[in-house]
Amino acid sequence: MLHPHLIEKETEHTRVVQVDQDQTIEAHIKAGGSYTILFVQSGNTTLNTRFILDEGATLKAIWISHHIEEATQNIQVEFKGEGINANLSGIARLTGQQKLTTHTHLIHHQPNTNATQFFKRIIEDQAVSEFQGLVHVKSEAQKTDSNQFNHNLILSDKGRAIARPQLEIFADDVKCSHGATVGQLDEEQRFYLQSRGFSEDQANHILIQGFMDEIFDIIPAQLDPAKYRHLLYA
Amino acid sequence: MKLEIKNLHAAIDETPILSGVNLTISSGEVHAIMGPNGSGKSTLSKVIAGHPAYTVTEGEVLLNGENILELAPEERALKGLFLAFQYPTEIPGVHNANFLRLAYNAKLKYHGKPELDPLEFDELIQEKLALVEMDSDFLERSVNHGFSGGEKKRNEILQMLVLNPGFALLDETDSGLDIDALRIVANAVNTFKSPDNAILMITHYQRLLNHIIPDFVHVMANGKIIQSGDKDLALQLEEKGYEWLLESVG
Ligand SMILES: Nc1ncnc2c1ncn2[C@@H]1O[C@H](COP(=O)(O)OP(=O)(O)OP(=O)(O)O)[C@@H](O)[C@H]1O
Ligand SMILES: [Mg+2]
Numbered sequence: 001m002l003h004p005h006l007i008e009k010e011t012e013h014t015r016v017v018q019v020d021q022d023q024t025i026e027a028h029i030k031a032g033g034s035y036t037i038l039f040v041q042s043g044n045t046t047l048n049t050r051f052i053l054d055e056g057a058t059l060k061a062i063w064i065s066h067h068i069e070e071a072t073q074n075i076q077v078e079f080k081g082e083g084i085n086a087n088l089s090g091i092a093r094l095t096g097q098q099k100l101t102t103h104t105h106l107i108h109h110q111p112n113t114n115a116t117q118f119f120k121r122i123i124e125d126q127a128v129s130e131f132q133g134l135v136h137v138k139s140e141a142q143k144t145d146s147n148q149f150n151h152n153l154i155l156s157d158k159g160r161a162i163a164r165p166q167l168e169i170f171a172d173d174v175k176c177s178h179g180a181t182v183g184q185l186d187e188e189q190r191f192y193l194q195s196r197g198f199s200e201d202q203a204n205h206i207l208i209q210g211f212m213d214e215i216f217d218i219i220p221a222q223l224d225p226a227k228y229r230h231l232l233y234a
Numbered sequence: 235m236k237l238e239i240k241n242l243h244a245a246i247d248e249t250p251i252l253s254g255v256n257l258t259i260s261s262g263e264v265h266a267i268m269g270p271n272g273s274g275k276s277t278l279s280k281v282i283a284g285h286p287a288y289t290v291t292e293g294e295v296l297l298n299g300e301n302i303l304e305l306a307p308e309e310r311a312l313k314g315l316f317l318a319f320q321y322p323t324e325i326p327g328v329h330n331a332n333f334l335r336l337a338y339n340a341k342l343k344y345h346g347k348p349e350l351d352p353l354e355f356d357e358l359i360q361e362k363l364a365l366v367e368m369d370s371d372f373l374e375r376s377v378n379h380g381f382s383g384g385e386k387k388r389n390e391i392l393q394m395l396v397l398n399p400g401f402a403l404l405d406e407t408d409s410g411l412d413i414d415a416l417r418i419v420a421n422a423v424n425t426f427k428s429p430d431n432a433i434l435m436i437t438h439y440q441r442l443l444n445h446i447i448p449d450f451v452h453v454m455a456n457g458k459i460i461q462s463g464d465k466d467l468a469l470q471l472e473e474k475g476y477e478w479l480l481e482s483v484g
Contacts, residue, residue, distance in 0.1 A: 187286065189323050191283075191284075191323075193333075195310075197337050199306070202340075209327070210327030210328035211326075
């Protein structure tokens, strides 16, 4: 059953959703409304989310994945008014044979909207991350500012990350970008930490935490980000 | 504290960069190394600190008589070596204050002393921040992340003050500092300076040496120290450049 979350005009809501079975969540944020939503996904699950944003709406959505098996996130965001701000981010730590697939689909219908996608994955063992991000900008949607980042930190020889950014732009005055990186821990950063007295293992640990904390820092303090950080570090 | 560099040769990707560096630095001394771009000054500093990209092909580096070339970088640091980098590395996501506190405590632990809790550490850090006239906002940011060139250099000196090394190697700490910042950083280094520690500064500018007076000035060229003297050597270089020296050594 579908229960759309309705965020009324000029109101502010915060919510945490635990996802341990397949779920579809739809939210409609009315004019000037603000919604912060945190998904905590685990297991062998598919999570479908769809957001409809009206004029001046603000969305902050964060997807945390931990102890998944083969999990999927389908994320759709419709920018139906002007002056919308959407901030989508995600963090996952994938180990063993785990596989996480994330599909984002942003549709900018109206002018002057702002979107940031910031998805990070830590990949160990034979785990696989697949990220496919589609940004669609309609011809009326001038001054769209839509950026997409997918950063993958691979800590094993057999881990894999697949990034497929896709831009479909029909307006001429827009700022859209995408960046995907796949890398190991940075040797210069590790050396810097070692030169300050941290062992190689400690340095690696600090760097992995730092990589994740860029996402955990986005979680509002009232939701106790430390609680979720433990889920990934455990 | 004594650092002895003996006939040090080092290469990167099989390209020799250092070709026989000899230098001895003792407690209470300030040394400066000057020299043309690409002569191997930063390479020397990173080899001393233990950067994995360089291979030492010959020679030794002794810290208080112990050859440190076999030690991991962190062991060298814990024994009192500190390198202020020419290009400090940005580490996004790693909180500056936590990083400093952990580094400080790692050192205390190594020396068998009790660690400081965050409150006690805050007192210490505030005092050091004041010395480099840095805003405490910098503590809440990620290590060097998005810092301006000059801010990064100041942050290096802040770390030096906190970790209080016996041997500090400052690689072009003055480059990128504005006039006021240069004075502030130089004062901080002078405050740090003591009969128990030694400082090696790499610089291109005589200006720095007006603020921090060196006991010895060395010129490095083609991976070697080709000339050593006192602070007047720096004045001479300022006036004449390196050409005459390079010619005289052939
Ligand atoms: N990875 C590398 N591969 C090849 N050559 C390198 C590498 N790293 C450094 N070098 C070379 O080693 C030489 C010494 O470099 P180094 O950074 O030590 O010079 P420097 O004296 O510090 O110069 P500057 O005054 O410009 O800072 C340079 O010629 C440089 O190009
Ligand atoms: Mg250099």
